[in-house]
Amino acid sequence: xxxxxxxxxxxxxxxxRAIDRTLGTALERSVDHADLFFEYTSQDSVVLEEGIVxxxxxxxxxxxxxxxxxGERQGYAHSxxxxxxxxxxAAGTARAISERGSEGGSVAIAGSGAPQHDLYPVAxxxxxxxxxxxxxxxxxxxxxxxxxxxxxxxxxxxxxxxxRNVMIAASxxxxxxxxQPLVRLNVQVIAEDEGGRREIGYQxxxxxxxxxxxxxxxxxxxxxxxxxxxxxxxxxxxxxxxGTLDIVLGPGWPGILLHEAVGHxxxxxxxxxxxxxxxxxxxERVASPGVTVVDDGTLPxxxxxxxxxxxxxxxxxxxxxxxxxxxxxxxxxxxxxLMGHAPTGNGRRESYAHLPMxxxxxxxxxxxEDDPEDIVRSVKNGLYAVTFGGGQVxxxxxxxxxxxxxxxxxxxxxITQPVKxxxxxxxxxxxxxxxxxxxxxxxxxxxxxxxxxxxxxxPVGVGLPTIRVDQLTVGGTEG
Amino acid sequence: MSAENALEQALxxxxxxxxxxxxxxxxxxxxxxxxxxxxxxxxxxxxxERTLGLRVFVEGATGLQQAITSTSDLSEKAIERLAEDSVAxxxxxxxxxxxxxxxxxxxxxxxxxxxxxxxxxxAGIERHVEAAREAEAAARQVxxxxxxxxxxxxxxxxxxxxxxxxxxxxxxxxxxSHSISCSPIAADAQGAMQTDYWYTVxxxxxxxxAPAAVGKRAAERALAQLGARRIATGEYPVVFDSPTARxxxxxLVGCLSGYAVYxxxxxxxGRLGETIAASGITVIDDGRLPAGLGSRPFDGEGQxxxxxxxxxxxxxxxxxxxxxxxxxxxxxxxxxxTRGAGSAPGVGSTNLWxxxxxxxxxxDILADTGKGLLVTGxxxxxxxxxxxxxxRGAKGFWIEDGKPAYPVEEITIAGNLxxxxxxxxxxxxxxxxxxNVAAPPLRIARMTIAGDG
Numbered sequence: 001x002x003x004x005x006x007x008x009x010x011x012x013x014x015x016x017r018a019i020d021r022t023l024g025t026a027l028e029r030s031v032d033h034a035d036l037f038f039e040y041t042s043q044d045s046v047v048l049e050e051g052i053v054x055x056x057x058x059x060x061x062x063x064x065x066x067x068x069x070x071g072e073r074q075g076y077a078h079s080x081x082x083x084x085x086x087x088x089x090a091a092g093t094a095r096a097i098s099e100r101g102s103e104g105g106s107v108a109i110a111g112s113g114a115p116q117h118d119l120y121p122v123a124x125x126x127x128x129x130x131x132x133x134x135x136x137x138x139x140x141x142x143x144x145x146x147x148x149x150x151x152x153x154x155x156x157x158x159x160x161x162x163x164r165n166v167m168i169a170a171s172x173x174x175x176x177x178x179x180q181p182l183v184r185l186n187v188q189v190i191a192e193d194e195g196g197r198r199e200i201g202y203q204x205x206x207x208x209x210x211x212x213x214x215x216x217x218x219x220x221x222x223x224x225x226x227x228x229x230x231x232x233x234x235x236x237x238x239x240x241x242x243g244t245l246d247i248v249l250g251p252g253w254p255g256i257l258l259h260e261a262v263g264h265x266x267x268x269x270x271x272x273x274x275x276x277x278x279x280x281x282x283x284e285r286v287a288s289p290g291v292t293v294v295d296d297g298t299l300p301x302x303x304x305x306x307x308x309x310x311x312x313x314x315x316x317x318x319x320x321x322x323x324x325x326x327x328x329x330x331x332x333x334x335x336x337x338l339m340g341h342a343p344t345g346n347g348r349r350e351s352y353a354h355l356p357m358x359x360x361x362x363x364x365x366x367x368x369e370d371d372p373e374d375i376v377r378s379v380k381n382g383l384y385a386v387t388f389g390g391g392q393v394x395x396x397x398x399x400x401x402x403x404x405x406x407x408x409x410x411x412x413x414x415i416t417q418p419v420k421x422x423x424x425x426x427x428x429x430x431x432x433x434x435x436x437x438x439x440x441x442x443x444x445x446x447x448x449x450x451x452x453x454x455x456x457x458x459p460v461g462v463g464l465p466t467i468r469v470d471q472l473t474v475g476g477t478e479g
Numbered sequence: 480m481s482a483e484n485a486l487e488q489a490l491x492x493x494x495x496x497x498x499x500x501x502x503x504x505x506x507x508x509x510x511x512x513x514x515x516x517x518x519x520x521x522x523x524x525x526x527x528e529r530t531l532g533l534r535v536f537v538e539g540a541t542g543l544q545q546a547i548t549s550t551s552d553l554s555e556k557a558i559e560r561l562a563e564d565s566v567a568x569x570x571x572x573x574x575x576x577x578x579x580x581x582x583x584x585x586x587x588x589x590x591x592x593x594x595x596x597x598x599x600x601x602a603g604i605e606r607h608v609e610a611a612r613e614a615e616a617a618a619r620q621v622x623x624x625x626x627x628x629x630x631x632x633x634x635x636x637x638x639x640x641x642x643x644x645x646x647x648x649x650x651x652x653x654x655x656s657h658s659i660s661c662s663p664i665a666a667d668a669q670g671a672m673q674t675d676y677w678y679t680v681x682x683x684x685x686x687x688x689a690p691a692a693v694g695k696r697a698a699e700r701a702l703a704q705l706g707a708r709r710i711a712t713g714e715y716p717v718v719f720d721s722p723t724a725r726x727x728x729x730x731l732v733g734c735l736s737g738y739a740v741y742x743x744x745x746x747x748x749g750r751l752g753e754t755i756a757a758s759g760i761t762v763i764d765d766g767r768l769p770a771g772l773g774s775r776p777f778d779g780e781g782q783x784x785x786x787x788x789x790x791x792x793x794x795x796x797x798x799x800x801x802x803x804x805x806x807x808x809x810x811x812x813x814x815x816x817t818r819g820a821g822s823a824p825g826v827g828s829t830n831l832w833x834x835x836x837x838x839x840x841x842x843d844i845l846a847d848t849g850k851g852l853l854v855t856g857x858x859x860x861x862x863x864x865x866x867x868x869x870x871r872g873a874k875g876f877w878i879e880d881g882k883p884a885y886p887v888e889e890i891t892i893a894g895n896l897x898x899x900x901x902x903x904x905x906x907x908x909x910x911x912x913x914x915n916v917a918a919p920p921l922r923i924a925r926m927t928i929a930g931d932g
Contacts (some may be wrong), residue, residue: 053572053573054545056572072516076522076524078526081526081527200865202746211612242712242891242927264733273629355522390859394858397707399872403860403870421861423870425890475871475893476870
């Protein structure tokens with residue numbers, strides 16, 4: 001028996017019979033689908049600032065939700081009390097949205113509760129690593145970052161560890177449970193030069209792994225080095241040009257372009273409802289030849305990966321764009337059912353207190369054949385953007401924006417001055433047709449992405465090889 | 480276990496376990512939400528939640544050591560373990576001479592702030608369904624080019640906050656929040672789509688705008704954006720309508736936080752008493768506005784909320800402070816501590832607004848502008864609080880002859896918030912509360928717009 005199954009049975013009395021009974025209640029009127037979602041998450045964090053760890057945090061989040069679907073309708077009730085009684089009540093509330101006639105429901109869940117994938121086995125949960133070890137780690141990072149350069153005036157570092165136990169049971173007999181570890185290390189520094197100019201540098205990393213990966217200097221030093229380097233680069237940054245420029249995006253985190261420009265627009269719900277700029281465009285060219293974009297929730301240990309999504313569907317690799325042609329959408333169960341497609345394992349939710357929606361996992365562009373240095377050399381005057389903050393998209397008109405935290409001018413094919421505050425804006429269905437070069441250097445990001453949609457945040461990954469995008473609008477202050 | 484008992488047990492457990500002092504908050508909420516789309520119910524959500532948060536301090540060599548914990552399991556056993564674990568966790572952290580509960584100044588008699596109307600609890604889910612349907616239907620009736628919708632939402636949430644600490648403060652209050660929103664989609668003859676939204680939010684159902692008015696305004700905003708194009712790169716005067724001016728003010732709020740100030744991660748650090756904005760700019764934070772969306776009788780540490788003048792005639796008068804950030808800066812708390820059950824204490828605005836000015840309505844400001852950009856939507860996170868550098872995506876209207884000439888999209892507006900505040904040269908007279916931060920429409924003399932060329 002899997003660990004969460006035993007946890008929910010032993011701590012809360014939620015056994016197979018209780019599940020069958022609750023699903024039966026949810027199904028008392030004729031509905032298309034009913035499911036139960038149980039969550040028990042522990043999370044701890046330690047934060048260092050001004051050279052000391054001032055506080056330790058530990059939070060326990062538990063709850064259960066009952067959902068009933070009929071056609072395009074969903075009823076959802078949730079409670080942080082995990083008891084058989086509160087489940088029965090929630091099931092009654094959820095099913096009240098169905099207005100169809102009554103038919104008795106009965107369900108028997110099956111299986112062992114174990115998912116097909118095993119993408120993040122951990123011998124020791126990151127939440128079980130002694131707090132003293134985490135405190136020591138942050139102390140080492142602080143001392144190291146300050147010693148790197150006298151201009152580093154502030155270091156804020158944190159380590160956040162989570163263990164999420166989930167169990168999903170559904171009226172189609174689905175019964176699966178998963179233990180999802182997640183770690184994240186953050187290093188932020190403030191550098192100040194002699195003139196009093198201050199700039200920030202941030203780097204983070206993480207994934208569904210043991211904390212061990214970050215406890216050794218080989219693990220954390222590159223993160224601290226990057227944060228320091230970024231702050232120092234930004235001390236020299238000049239105002240960014242404004243206008244339309246040829247852009248080279250560096251590998252890795254700039255893959256946020258794909259997430260904003262095409263990923264959201266390909267989520268099944270928007271396309272079923274016809275509210276996405278991509279709706280009805282499968283089979284059409286939406287990107288240059290050579291551009292292939294996939295969403296893959298099955299990469300071992302990645303922040304965006306899951307053994308099963310939050311509806312119990314195994315995650316998969318979905319080709320969104322192949323050689324420039326739009327191939328498919330990302331689905332949860334309801335949107336797949338209503339569109340006559342297969343679920344893709346993208347039904348995700350922030351917690352038991354939220355309804356699942358189609359969401360991305362790890363979204364990236366496959367490598368091409370160009371040499372990254374050649375790509376930079378091919379641009380006469382433009383911008384080389386390597387690190388980004390956040391982005392946002394209006395899926396209906398396709399306009400997206402994302403903000404660079406490290407970018408340089410390209411002058412005569414050479415990378416020159418760093419620029420500050422570069423915001424890139426474009427049109428999702430068009431931008432990938434402006435991709436003219438694709439590097440051979442695909443990288444995935446370091447594992448820090450959180451995607452927001454309809455008020456819910458979920459961990460995601462992105463990736464990109466070096467690419468050239470012709471004529472993108474850059475929002476700076478130098479006209 | 481009841482919230483009262485759980486809270487008392489957590490505090491006692493911590494002190495028995497060796498804590499020097501402790502505080503605890505229990506937040507209970509009941510919420511319901513409906514989304515209607517195409518006049519059909521898309522989802523109905525109902526939830527009941529209770530979370531207990533505990534903060535303990537233990538004595539260290541040079542100060543107090545702190546831990547912050549929370550649980551939604553309110554059983555006796557779980558609370559007992561939480562208290563023990565919290566004390567053990569606090570012993571792992573470093574002593575901090577500035578850490579600790581406020582010593583005094585706790586809120587006395589709590590004012591009645593009209594944060595909840597009892598009979599609103601009886602309004603059933605059907606009322607939400609009806610409101611959402613009305614809003615969506617009204618949007619569709621505005622024009623046949625309203626072809627689709629992301630739906631209309633209506634919902635209510637009722638919260639009960641109970642905070643107590645070992646220094647003797649014990650207070651509780653209840654509040655409610657109700658809202659209706661609508662997101663219609665307009666399409667032109669070529670099928671190009673635009674969406675926008677509008678919403679109303681209030682402490683009582685009676686204070687909400689009519690659902691039909693919400694739907695109509697949302698539809699008008701989406702329709703007005705049809706046929707949007709880019710404009711040429713350049714420097715222009717930029718007018719912000721009330722919602723986008725509110726967003727600018729929101730960026731400023733983060734820079735006023737005592738935490739950002741003592742960490743020097745705010746461009747306003749060290750600027751108290753200096754001119755940071757145009758002389759017409761006065762910003763007030765007042766936690767005791769009757770029925771205010773940011774009102775509360777006491778803050779997250781039991782300190783009384785109050786009226787604070789933050790910026791007066793362009794001069795920076797105060798930061799937003801809790802006890803800790805105030806001690807770090809050698810100042811006193813401003814009653815702006817926030818406290819969620821599952822998060823560390825921090826600082827936030829209560830009801831914060833930019834005082835209306837003399838420039839009249841938005842239309843009056845446009846008429847006075849002649850040529851420039853009206854911004855009605857901003858997106859992306861292009862703001863750096865350390866430097867004030869600002870560069871965000873925008874949409875809105877090109878202003879010609881003092882009137883909107885055509886809709887604009889896919890452009891960015893950029894500047895530095897410090898300069899932008901000094902360059903405000905018109906402040907309207909309409910204050911619109913769409914949350915706990917509000918601003919009238921305003922104009923910034925010059926910003927860089929990136930578009931074509």
